[in-house]
């Protein structure tokens with residue numbers, strides 16, 4: 158089920174719970190925004206479907222537990238994005254430790270996530286427009302489509 162859905166008080170019906178569990182990853186366009194809905198270890202998540210870094214297609218990314226957080230790994234350049242809050246994680250060495258040891262750090266929220274609710278087997282997504290600008294906004298909508306094409310062309314030119 159692709160395409161625009163009916164909205165009631167900002168809630169968009171995105172499918173039956175059983176169907177979404179079976180699909181594991183579902184793509185929807187809501188209010189002109191392309192959203193990825195993921196069912197993982199008993200929980201639903203919704204987030205912008207194009208990676209904030211260069212518009213990579215997150216629906217093809219692996220999902221891993223990183224530092225106790227469920228993250229999707231962008232298939233394009235392997236950035237790690239937390240499904241729950243859109244935080245981007247990276248590993249670096251902590252110079253305050255002796256000997257310096259690698260650990261995970263947060264770059265902050267980079268990918269917009271959205272609220273998922275379920276009522277009587279029906280699943281709804283409410284888009285979040287907080288907190289202001291989030292980097293994944295860049296690759297959404299008509300302008301975002303153009304930017305994704307530019308990023309794709311730049312990637313091809315350097316590979």
Ligand code: FES
Pocket residue numbers: 208209210211212213231232233234235236
């Ligand atoms: S586009 Fe996702 S890591 Fe670069």
